Amino acid sequence: xxxxxxxxxxxxxxxxxxxxxxxxxxxxxxxxxxxxxxxxxxxxxxxxxxxxxxxxxxxxxxxxxxxxxxxxxxxxxxxxxxxxxxxxxxxxxxxxxxxxxxxxxxxxxxxxxxxxxxxxxxxxxxxxxxxxxxxxxxxxxxxxxxxxxxxxxxxxxxxxxxxxxxxxxxxxxxxxxxxxxxxxxxxxxxxxxxxxxxxxxxxxxxxxxxxxxxxxxxxxxxxxxxxxxxxxxxxxxxxxxxxxxxxxxxxxxxxxxxxxxxxxxxxxxxxxxxxxxxxxxxxxxxxxxxxxxxxxxxxxxxxxxxxxxxxxxxxxxxxxxxxxxxxxxxxxxxxxxxxxxxxxxxxxxxxxxxxxxxxxxxxxxxxxxxxxxxxxxxxxxxxxxxxxxxxxxxxxxxxxxxxxxxxxxxxxxxxxxxxxxxxxxxxxxxxx
Ligand SMILES: *[C@@H]1O[C@H](CO)[C@@H](O)[C@H](O)[C@H]1NC(C)=O
Ligand SMILES: *[C@@H]1O[C@H](CO)[C@@H](O)[C@H](O)[C@H]1NC(C)=O
Ligand SMILES: *[C@@H]1O[C@H](CO)[C@@H](O)[C@H](O)[C@H]1NC(C)=O
Ligand SMILES: *[C@@H]1O[C@H](CO)[C@@H](O)[C@H](O)[C@H]1NC(C)=O
Ligand SMILES: *[C@@H]1O[C@H](CO)[C@@H](O)[C@H](O)[C@H]1NC(C)=O
Ligand SMILES: *[C@@H]1O[C@H](CO)[C@@H](O)[C@H](O)[C@H]1NC(C)=O
Ligand SMILES: *[C@@H]1O[C@H](CO)[C@@H](O)[C@H](O)[C@H]1NC(C)=O
Ligand SMILES: *[C@@H]1O[C@H](CO)[C@@H](O)[C@H](O)[C@H]1NC(C)=O
Ligand SMILES: *[C@@H]1O[C@H](CO)[C@@H](O)[C@H](O)[C@H]1NC(C)=O
Ligand SMILES: *[C@@H]1O[C@H](CO)[C@@H](O)[C@H](O)[C@H]1NC(C)=O
Ligand SMILES: *[C@@H]1O[C@H](CO)[C@@H](O)[C@H](O)[C@H]1NC(C)=O
Ligand SMILES: *[C@@H]1O[C@H](CO)[C@@H](O)[C@H](O)[C@H]1NC(C)=O
Numbered sequence: 001x002x003x004x005x006x007x008x009x010x011x012x013x014x015x016x017x018x019x020x021x022x023x024x025x026x027x028x029x030x031x032x033x034x035x036x037x038x039x040x041x042x043x044x045x046x047x048x049x050x051x052x053x054x055x056x057x058x059x060x061x062x063x064x065x066x067x068x069x070x071x072x073x074x075x076x077x078x079x080x081x082x083x084x085x086x087x088x089x090x091x092x093x094x095x096x097x098x099x100x101x102x103x104x105x106x107x108x109x110x111x112x113x114x115x116x117x118x119x120x121x122x123x124x125x126x127x128x129x130x131x132x133x134x135x136x137x138x139x140x141x142x143x144x145x146x147x148x149x150x151x152x153x154x155x156x157x158x159x160x161x162x163x164x165x166x167x168x169x170x171x172x173x174x175x176x177x178x179x180x181x182x183x184x185x186x187x188x189x190x191x192x193x194x195x196x197x198x199x200x201x202x203x204x205x206x207x208x209x210x211x212x213x214x215x216x217x218x219x220x221x222x223x224x225x226x227x228x229x230x231x232x233x234x235x236x237x238x239x240x241x242x243x244x245x246x247x248x249x250x251x252x253x254x255x256x257x258x259x260x261x262x263x264x265x266x267x268x269x270x271x272x273x274x275x276x277x278x279x280x281x282x283x284x285x286x287x288x289x290x291x292x293x294x295x296x297x298x299x300x301x302x303x304x305x306x307x308x309x310x311x312x313x314x315x316x317x318x319x320x321x322x323x324x325x326x327x328x329x330x331x332x333x334x335x336x337x338x339x340x341x342x343x344x345x346x347x348x349x350x351x352x353x354x355x356x357x358x359x360x361x362x363x364x365x366x367x368x369x370x371x372x373x374x375x376x377x378x379x380x381x382x383x384x385x386x387x388x389x390x391x392x393x394x395x396x397x398x399x400x401x402x403x404x405x406x407x408x409x410x411x412x413x414x415x416x417x418x419x420x421x422x423x424x425x426x427x428x429x430x431x432x
Pocket of ligand 12: 355357
């Protein structure tokens with residue numbers, strides 16, 4: 001080995017040491033535990049002090065030497081760039097008590113989840129509206145009560161808002177709103193769930209919702225929603241962005257159907273169950289306008305039979321995977337719609353209608369090559385006429401069949417025997 005070679009080795013060695021040092025330095029700078037600021041730590045400790053922590057979820061929150069870095073506390077997350085507390089994830093931690101106003105000192109907070117705790121019907125604090133960087137706010141199932149604070153309108157960066165509660169508490173909807181005038185301020189909102197809040201006085205709820213151009217998920221189930229007054233709102237901004245709509249268990253009337261038809265071309269999930277659509281005309285035409293619809297859930301709506309004309313084969317037909325039209329006033333014309341192009345249908349629920357005299361219902365069902373769940377009880381179904389239908393396409397895919405409480409006879413067994421090799425559950429309680 002020559003001298004220059006040794007020098008060279010030394011140089012490389014020095015460079016390696018320097019490089020390692022640099023990497024360690026950079027890693028430290030990027031280290032998530034830069035440590036939280038004294039101010040944020042004090043705010044968190046004040047927040048803890050207001051709470052009753054039955055489950056000892058916040059044991060790591062303390063002043064002791066080993067706990068000093070609040071970014072390491074349970075449920076607390078800091079920005080890797082700035083070191084500020086950006087996320088409080090305290091869902092389902094058996095927390096009770098009061099929410100301290102000191103919380104607003106966490107001005108960099110983007111994500112707040114206090115869901116599934118018990119705040120004993122206390123009002124959602126107004127000062128939440130001062131956490132102006134929030135992107136995600138989840139106060140669901142946390143037993144809040146009283147009026148939704150208008151101050152939420154200050155949260156202009158919000159993308160997810162969930163104030164829903166337990167549908168089993170629907171008798172005493174403890175959260176309510178008199179208006180949603182603050183809602184249009186949240187122009188980046190993508191997900192809104194106010195289920196089981198009492199919105200019975202909010203006449204302009206649809207206008208407010210329509211002002212949200214990015215809204216994808218609209219979940220207002222069990223809200224006592226009054227029927228919207230359809231005016232010029234029917235074709236509006238949010239229409240195009242909506243993907244998932246659940247307005248079940250409200251007091252809507254058939255005008256909502258009018259509203260939905262039109263521009264909702266991205267709708268995938270539509271649930272309007274337990275509203276009263278007596279006398280609605282054109283509901284099936286409206287539904288057929290949604291080219292991406294996969295779930296159509298309209299049980300218990302007093303839906304009249306559709307008038308079958310040109311609607312039987314249309315766009316949405318192909319995309320539908322789950323159809324629930326149970327407990328309506330449909331007649332056998334619905335089978336005409338079902339046969340044909342519903343090649344993706346997996347779940348079909350049609351119980352509680354009146355299919356007296358329906359001819360060809362079994363043929364229609366046999367046209368559905370992917371059908372797995374067929375729930376069709378209590379609908380006065382007549383015995384199928386067994387001819388060529390006994391061995392057909394859908395037979396093989398069926399897993400769960402309920403034809404109880406109809407007027408079938410033993411001919412149904414002729415259909416069942418044969419190729420139903422995947423059938424796991426069969427409920428047949430007819431007279432034989
Ligand atoms: C910080 O970085 C860690 C590790 O890469 C990551 O798990 C964590 O989610 C990041 N925190 C935030 C708030 O982005
Ligand atoms: C809010 O929290 C509840 C319960 O913890 C959860 O089921 C729900 O999905 C959350 N909402 C959002 C928008 O993430
Ligand atoms: C809940 O609030 C009521 C009054 O509104 C009070 O009497 C009761 O003690 C509170 N319960 C708990 C567990 O804080
Ligand atoms: C709303 O935001 C403004 C400015 O961002 C602030 O001055 C005001 O205090 C906030 N109001 C509430 C109730 O949070
Ligand atoms: C809407 O946000 C603006 C600030 O962006 C605020 O001044 C106004 O008070 C808010 N309106 C409501 C109803 O919260
Ligand atoms: C909802 O609010 C209305 C009016 O504010 C009230 O009359 C009604 O009783 C409330 N409903 C429920 C279920 O709390
Ligand atoms: C719809 O959005 C446009 C811009 O995206 C806006 O100018 C208009 O005011 C919005 N209309 C309603 C009714 O919100
Ligand atoms: C639905 O209710 C609204 C408001 O009460 C009313 O204006 C409208 O005429 C009703 N529509 C139908 C079809 O009953
Ligand atoms: C449904 O609406 C019709 C007419 O609008 C009305 O006659 C009927 O009583 C309503 N049914 C229920 C269960 O509210
Ligand atoms: C069906 O879809 C085609 C394009 O995929 C579209 O041009 C046509 O307008 C749609 N028809 C209805 C009734 O939505
Ligand atoms: C179903 O009801 C519609 C509308 O009331 C009617 O026009 C049609 O004849 C009925 N179809 C059958 C098979 O009863
Ligand atoms: C079912 O419809 C038939 C006529 O299509 C009618 O005679 C019968 O009364 C209806 N049954 C019920 C329970 O409404």
